[in-house]
Amino acid sequence: xxxxxxxxxxxxxxxxxxxxxxxxxxxxxxxxxxxxxxxxxxxxxxxxxxxxxxxxxxxxxxxxxxxxxxxxxxxxxxxxxxxxxxxxxxxxxxxxxxxxxxxxxxxxxxxxxxxxxxxxxxxxxxxxxxxxxxxxxxxxxxxxxxxxxxxxxxxxxxxxxxxxxxxxxxxxxxxxxxxxxxxxxxxxxxxxxxxxxxxxxxxxxxxxxxxxxxxxxxxxxxxxxxxxxxxxxxxxxxxxxxxxxxxxxxxxxxxxxxxxxxxxxxxxxxxxxxxxxxxxxxxxxxxxxxxxxxxxxxxxxxxxxxxxxxxxxxxxxxxxxxxxxxxxxxxxxxxxxxxxxxxxxxxxxxxxxxxxxxxxxxxxxxxxxxxxxxxxxxxxxxxxxxxxxxx
Numbered sequence: 001x002x003x004x005x006x007x008x009x010x011x012x013x014x015x016x017x018x019x020x021x022x023x024x025x026x027x028x029x030x031x032x033x034x035x036x037x038x039x040x041x042x043x044x045x046x047x048x049x050x051x052x053x054x055x056x057x058x059x060x061x062x063x064x065x066x067x068x069x070x071x072x073x074x075x076x077x078x079x080x081x082x083x084x085x086x087x088x089x090x091x092x093x094x095x096x097x098x099x100x101x102x103x104x105x106x107x108x109x110x111x112x113x114x115x116x117x118x119x120x121x122x123x124x125x126x127x128x129x130x131x132x133x134x135x136x137x138x139x140x141x142x143x144x145x146x147x148x149x150x151x152x153x154x155x156x157x158x159x160x161x162x163x164x165x166x167x168x169x170x171x172x173x174x175x176x177x178x179x180x181x182x183x184x185x186x187x188x189x190x191x192x193x194x195x196x197x198x199x200x201x202x203x204x205x206x207x208x209x210x211x212x213x214x215x216x217x218x219x220x221x222x223x224x225x226x227x228x229x230x231x232x233x234x235x236x237x238x239x240x241x242x243x244x245x246x247x248x249x250x251x252x253x254x255x256x257x258x259x260x261x262x263x264x265x266x267x268x269x270x271x272x273x274x275x276x277x278x279x280x281x282x283x284x285x286x287x288x289x290x291x292x293x294x295x296x297x298x299x300x301x302x303x304x305x306x307x308x309x310x311x312x313x314x315x316x317x318x319x320x321x322x323x324x325x326x327x328x329x330x331x332x333x334x335x336x337x338x339x340x341x342x343x344x345x346x347x348x349x350x351x352x353x354x355x356x357x358x359x360x361x362x363x364x365x366x367x368x369x370x371x372x373x374x375x376x377x378x379x380x381x382x383x384x385x386x387x388x389x390x391x
Contacts, residue, residue, distance in 0.1 A: 021068050023074075024060045033055060035087075050160070056091065057083045062125035080132070088157050092133040092152055096123040100141035104248055126196075135159060145248075150254040172309040175318065176336060177290065179304035180325040183276070199323055200246040202280035204228070207290075209273040211342055212265045217241075220339065223254075223262050233305075271297055282321045292341075300341055305330070 035053060042049035058080075061069045074078060084091075096163050097105040098119035105116055114122065130136055137155045139148055183199060190294065205226050212221040220239040225232045236258070238250045254262075266272075276291040285308055292303040306326070314331040330336040 011171070018334065020064060021072065024064055024068075025059050025072055028072075031055070050156075053088070056088055056130070058129040059126055061129045062122060063309065065278060071282070084130065084133055088133065090156065091133045091137070092155060092383070093127045093130060093131045093138045094137065094148070094152060095127070095140045096120065097141060099123060101145075103242065158277040172311050173314070174307055174309055175314055175329065175331045176333075177320065178327040178330050178336070179306050180327050181302075182291070182304065183323050199280050200280045200321075202278050205277045205279070206382055207273075207275050207277045209275075209338065209342065210263065211267045211270040212262060213267040221265075223259055225259060257316075259287060269343055269344050270339075271295075273300075273342050283319065285319075287321065297341070303341070305336060 027282055031053075035051075040049050042051055043130060058128045064072075066353045095118045098116040102116060105119065116138045137152075139155070141148065143151065192375060206226055207224065207226045209222055209224050212223065214221050219243075222237050224237070234254045234256060236252045236254045238252075240248045240250075242248060246382070272295075274293040274296065276293060278289040278291065279285055280289075287302060287306060287308045289306045292300040292305075294301065306320075307323065308318075315329055320326055334340055
């Protein structure tokens, strides 16, 4: 067909190369302008700002032939020192799950279409493009995904000279505690009395959880809306259970319309969970406290659960907020997993301990704690490439 139109294969190839050149050149110029805009906005702020670029200028070179990149630099008067070393204070490359965590690599997501082989090749080229930057960190798949994220965040905080203590330790795990009741401060004006009563400053969020019907026991799905003063964010979470008790969790930010549509898929065996999430710092440790609200099942009335992350193993003493009346630790207790708290088929055995009905969930689901995750792109790796530019 191309011969009949008077275009041979060499001409087609040249047209393709020309298109790639023009696209990448315009993409780079667009990125430069966007980065400039954010930097100028940051300079106007009276607060310290950290600008994080999901991609950086040098990523474009992974999609061009070396001679095209040399031509582009000559045409625009660019050089790597300015574009790579001086433009970004730190570069982090998140290795694709297709290299070392293949079972978490998926093309099911709308924006992920590369085969594992193609993903590996692109990953090699993208990582090579940044070699030479004075502060370049490569985060591989030698750990599970939670530890991978923590390693990534730790490189940033270390570069900034910030100490986030235990929360960013790779051995940090979530711990959960049952709180008897809120401090008496709740009965008076919290804002006016916080300092005198020892209650720290906090942020409250309204949270609504719903579990969705799924085709089998190896998949769990839920939606959440979280907000303040009528302003909401929406999340759709899918958790898949793999071999060896491992789990992969996909979290996707969705629109209000998507959220409304998904409500039609609610699992009738689960009740909607309403709660206030209170977030605060105490002794440089970050805490989240969930206050369950009505309408709810009887066992959720007045329920308050406190969560934090620590390297100290579960059931070992932990320095907890002194203003809270902690009943006991419930880390790993299936009775206090949100999935089971919302379940309408939960039973009590003769000893008063919680069990689940025969058509409920696997044990690892009941425990509720997942440390191996995938993100919204369906991949073990959040970006399948880089969180490259930190300015």
